[in-house]
Amino acid sequence: MEADIIARTGQLGRGGWAAVLDDMRPGMRWLGESRLQINVHDRPPQDISSAQLLFLPVTPRPCWVTWDDRGHYAVVYSCAGALAESGRPAAPRALGALLGPARAGVLVLLDTPKSTSHLVALTGQGLGSVGRHLKILLDAGLVGRRRSGRSVLYYRTPAGDVLVAAPGGGG
Structure with a gap:
């Protein structure tokens, strides 16, 4: 929901x-x-x-x-939204080589704001792994976060958008 x-x-x-x-x-x-x-x-x-x-x-x-x-x-x-959608492409190889495939996958999924629990459900990764990826992406300025009620939503920053949209990046 x-x-x-x-x-x-x-x-x-x-x-x-x-x-x-x-x-x-x-x-x-x-x-x-x-x-x-x-x-x-x-x-x-x-x-x-x-x-x-x-x-x-x-x-x-x-x-x-x-x-x-x-x-x-x-x-x-x-339902609409990220958890109801299917057929999302995997992170491109070039982006995966730069960031690691799991972290690149998290970055690609943040085309719309998502909570950590959404990312866990979408990636199949554990909560700790997703949390570590988000911390690294946040520290690198590739994602931002904001509070929405009781949830914290993560989203790609303009720098993250540029990286994903780069040739071989997947956007």
């Missing part, structure tokens, strides 16, 4: 609520003026201004909307 929150927050910053809601489920889109279309069916709109609307990320692909008689509504949607 943390990966989904990070991904959706990025969408919110780039394109507002429309960017977040428009790709949550097929047929759902933000209409503006506090209006949300949840499907493509031609039915009269419902006023749910006094209701509670929950967003529930799940890992399977099906998406649905649910509600009860007490005014609780929920949009159940597929």
